[in-house]
Amino acid sequence: METPENEWLKRFCQGDEKAYRKFFEEYYQVLCVFAAKYVKDHDDAEDIVHDVLLELYSRKMQFDTIEALKSWLYSSIKNRCINQLQHKQAGERYAQEMMHKESHEFFLDNIVEEEIYFLLEKAIAEFSNPLREIYQLSLQGKSNEEIAHELNLTLDSVKSHKKRGKQALKDKLKDLYYFLSVPL
Numbered sequence: 001m002e003t004p005e006n007e008w009l010k011r012f013c014q015g016d017e018k019a020y021r022k023f024f025e026e027y028y029q030v031l032c033v034f035a036a037k038y039v040k041d042h043d044d045a046e047d048i049v050h051d052v053l054l055e056l057y058s059r060k061m062q063f064d065t066i067e068a069l070k071s072w073l074y075s076s077i078k079n080r081c082i083n084q085l086q087h088k089q090a091g092e093r094y095a096q097e098m099m100h101k102e103s104h105e106f107f108l109d110n111i112v113e114e115e116i117y118f119l120l121e122k123a124i125a126e127f128s129n130p131l132r133e134i135y136q137l138s139l140q141g142k143s144n145e146e147i148a149h150e151l152n153l154t155l156d157s158v159k160s161h162k163k164r165g166k167q168a169l170k171d172k173l174k175d176l177y178y179f180l181s182v183p184l
Contacts, residue, residue: 005066012069015060024053031077038081048084052076116176123172127165134161 012019028049035045052073063069124135130151137147148158 009063009066009069013060013062015057020057027073028053031073034074035077035081038078039084044084045081048077048080052080119173119176120169123169124165126172127168131161131165131168134158135165138162 008019008022012023031049031052032042032045035048036042039045039048055076056073061072063072121139124132124139126132127135130153133151134147137150142150144155144158144162147153148155151158153161
């Protein structure tokens with residue numbers, strides 16, 4: 001013999017709108033209070049509960065007992081609350097990073113960095129091969145071994161070219177030293 005509770009659950013799982021409405025009226029506030037304990041904001045808690053209940057209704061999930069239904073609801077709400085908190089924290093970190101990046105100092109540092117990189121690339125472009133190729137590959141993050149293999153040179157040859165290139169860059173970019181040592 002089926003109990004009224006089991007009969008209601010069966011109708012609920014089949015998507016019966018009246019059964020769902022009854023459940024919503026009885027449990028909505030309780031679930032919102034539960035969610036608010038995690039997210040500390042009543043509107044966010046209501047949104048989370050609403051989303052979980054909408055998912056429950058649209059998926060027409062099957063539950064053997066009321067306890068299984070409640071267990072799924074509480075777990076789903078808790079998980080969504082935690083996800084929202086993590087997303088909110090990530091958003092706050094991102095906002096702080098953007099505020100820092102918008103600072104005047106960051107702006108000036110970026111200009112200086114880009115100008116120096118431009119001058120460095122310009123100086124490297126004036127080198128003859130294989131020195132130019134070695135430095136271009138080096139700026140792409142390739143190791144000495146990778147450069148040697150790609151250009152069909154020995155490792156010692158790559159190191160020797162880099163040493164000569166380093167001195168040539170020092171000579172070509174010597175005026176930058178003063179520029180970099182003066183505070184802006």
